[in-house]
Amino acid sequence: MSVQSVVESLKGKFSASVLEVAEFRGETTVVVKKEDIVAICAYLKKEVGFNFLTDLCGVDYLGKSPRFMVVYHLYNIKTHERLRLKVPVEEKFPQVDTVSGVWATANWHERECWDLMGISFNHHPDLRRILMPEDWQGHPLRKDYPVQGPGREPYQGRLS
Amino acid sequence: MATTETMTINMGPQHPSTHGVLRLVLELDGEVVVKAVPHIGFLHRGIEKLSEHRTYHQVLPLTDRLDYLAPMHNNLAYVLAVEKLLGITDLIPERAQVVRVMLAELTRLKSHLVWLACHALDIGAMTVFIYCFRERERIMDIYEKVSGARMTSNYFRVGGLSADLPAGLEKEIRTFAEEMPRHIDTYEGLLTGNKIWQKRVQGVGRISAEDAIDLGVSGPSLRGSGVNWDLRRDNPYSGYENYDFEVSVQDGGDTWARYLVRLKEMRESCKIVRQALDRLKPGPILADAPKIVLPPKKDVVNTIEGLIHHFKIISEGFKPEAGEIYQSVENPKGEVGFYIVSDGSARPYRMKIRPASFINLQALPKMCEGSLIADVVAVIGTLDIVLGEIDR
Numbered sequence: 001m002s003v004q005s006v007v008e009s010l011k012g013k014f015s016a017s018v019l020e021v022a023e024f025r026g027e028t029t030v031v032v033k034k035e036d037i038v039a040i041c042a043y044l045k046k047e048v049g050f051n052f053l054t055d056l057c058g059v060d061y062l063g064k065s066p067r068f069m070v071v072y073h074l075y076n077i078k079t080h081e082r083l084r085l086k087v088p089v090e091e092k093f094p095q096v097d098t099v100s101g102v103w104a105t106a107n108w109h110e111r112e113c114w115d116l117m118g119i120s121f122n123h124h125p126d127l128r129r130i131l132m133p134e135d136w137q138g139h140p141l142r143k144d145y146p147v148q149g150p151g152r153e154p155y156q157g158r159l160s
Numbered sequence: 161m162a163t164t165e166t167m168t169i170n171m172g173p174q175h176p177s178t179h180g181v182l183r184l185v186l187e188l189d190g191e192v193v194v195k196a197v198p199h200i201g202f203l204h205r206g207i208e209k210l211s212e213h214r215t216y217h218q219v220l221p222l223t224d225r226l227d228y229l230a231p232m233h234n235n236l237a238y239v240l241a242v243e244k245l246l247g248i249t250d251l252i253p254e255r256a257q258v259v260r261v262m263l264a265e266l267t268r269l270k271s272h273l274v275w276l277a278c279h280a281l282d283i284g285a286m287t288v289f290i291y292c293f294r295e296r297e298r299i300m301d302i303y304e305k306v307s308g309a310r311m312t313s314n315y316f317r318v319g320g321l322s323a324d325l326p327a328g329l330e331k332e333i334r335t336f337a338e339e340m341p342r343h344i345d346t347y348e349g350l351l352t353g354n355k356i357w358q359k360r361v362q363g364v365g366r367i368s369a370e371d372a373i374d375l376g377v378s379g380p381s382l383r384g385s386g387v388n389w390d391l392r393r394d395n396p397y398s399g400y401e402n403y404d405f406e407v408s409v410q411d412g413g414d415t416w417a418r419y420l421v422r423l424k425e426m427r428e429s430c431k432i433v434r435q436a437l438d439r440l441k442p443g444p445i446l447a448d449a450p451k452i453v454l455p456p457k458k459d460v461v462n463t464i465e466g467l468i469h470h471f472k473i474i475s476e477g478f479k480p481e482a483g484e485i486y487q488s489v490e491n492p493k494g495e496v497g498f499y500i501v502s503d504g505s506a507r508p509y510r511m512k513i514r515p516a517s518f519i520n521l522q523a524l525p526k527m528c529e530g531s532l533i534a535d536v537v538a539v540i541g542t543l544d545i546v547l548g549e550i551d552r
Binding site: 084132 | 201204206208209210212213244245371374375394483484485488495499509512522551
């Protein structure tokens with residue numbers, strides 16, 4: 001199935017939850033509602049063959065609403081196709097259902113996303129910090145977290 | 161009947177068989193590992209956060225610090241990602257592409273040599289360690305000649321290369337690529353038929369293809385489980401589709417299979433280096449994209465336009481249009497990718513690195529639970545992890 005027809009089948013099956021389809025530099029991005037992410041991922045894995053979760057991460061669009069996006073990079077080892085799923089997450093309830101039941105590899109990715117971005121994953125089997133110490137305050141990859149560490153002025157960069 | 165209880169021990173934080181700081185909490189029943197929990201994060205440098213505060217050119221020196229045993233591959237992945245974001249992938253000149261492939265394959269050899277050396281040493285073979293480092297030294301010399309650094313190379317640029325190859329280097333690389341297969345024969349002669357080696361690696365750290373895919377394992381660790389997938393062939397970049405090489409795959413999914421996969425891969429790398437040398441023709445090394453690549457040095461020192469142009473690119477950088485891309489390459493450890501979100505400014509809005517070692521390490525508990533504690537060292541060695549890439 002080509003990526004185009006995958007998107008069409010997603011629109012047909014989950015018509016209420018596909019929010020946007022974008023194409024940039026030959027890559028397809030599908031934005032979906034967060035309530036259905038587990039169902040969509042399970043469908044894409046079992047029916048379409050996206051058996052490899054390459055990457056999962058969060059992006060912080062500070063000042064926009066919804067503030068966060070959780071990004072899933074899917075790969076099909078048989079057809080070598082890629083698909084990107086994105087899920088908007090509000091600042092008030094930064095929570096998404098875990099997809100670690102679909103791909104076991106999501107376990108560590110989601111821990112990292114929680115650790116660095118502060119997005120938590122419901123029903124995750126082992127949601128602990130992974131790169132920062134356990135008693136660390138805050139989530140470093142958020143845009144409002146100063147690059148030089150907590151309690152310091154935000155880094156301005158070398159202004160030219 | 162005597163009752164027994166399990167014992168929890170710490171392996172690490174610093175263990176000779178890891179490249180960096182890794183702590184494993186092992187729960188043991190006698191000598192059998194019941195549970196293994198990796199603890200990482202000791203080296204976390206926040207490279208992704210730092211990148212958001214630098215221009216695209218300034219991010220480049222951070223990327224080779226990720227996997228310091230295969231720096232050029234990480235440079236390559238980043239450079240290709242930025243080129244894709246800018247939409248100048250088709251403008252890269254032929255010579256730059258060929259040199260990139262050649263150095264990437266030398267890097268693969270270099271990385272696999274350290275893997276073989278340390279893996280063999282962990283299991284008790286001293287001679288192979290010394291031999292591998294002897295050959296690695298010659299690749300380091302090549303590195304030094306092209307980039308000025310032995311470890312943290314900074315040679316690839318967005319749009320091409322920083323400079324042309326120094327005179328006479330092609331001959332040196334050819335001699336090396338022609339001699340290398342004989343050295344690989346020596347390593348194989350020392351290990352493959354060796355009964356001690358076979359007993360220590362055969363059947364150790366077994367993982368099935370389904371489990372490996374489910375856990376996101378990539379690279380030689382995945383091909384050792386019989387999955388015929390290589391990004392160089394299946395999602396080609398830098399003109400890899402023009403080279404003739406075989407993807408090495410082994411069934412078995414144990415440490416022995418992964419050892420055979422990597423040895424074959426080293427031979428294939430020599431083959432690709434020789435093909436690249438045959439293809440190498442004189443020509444430009446930078447893309448014709450004056451807003452992105454630096455002007456030639458002689459224009460910078462002789463003309464005011466060149467100087468201004470150089471200054472503008474260095475101080476302001478370039479501004480890709482808003483959008484997001486993901487580009488990955490086949491690193492010696494597996495798939496290394498960069499996901500870059502651009503908001504139209506001169507700095508990446510968000511850069512996420514998809515590290516191969518981080519995700520391969522996740523498979524370690526699965527591979528060593530149920531086996532002996534002595535096998536844990538063999539499993540760490542066979543995954544070929546570099547903690548700099550895990551912690552970023």
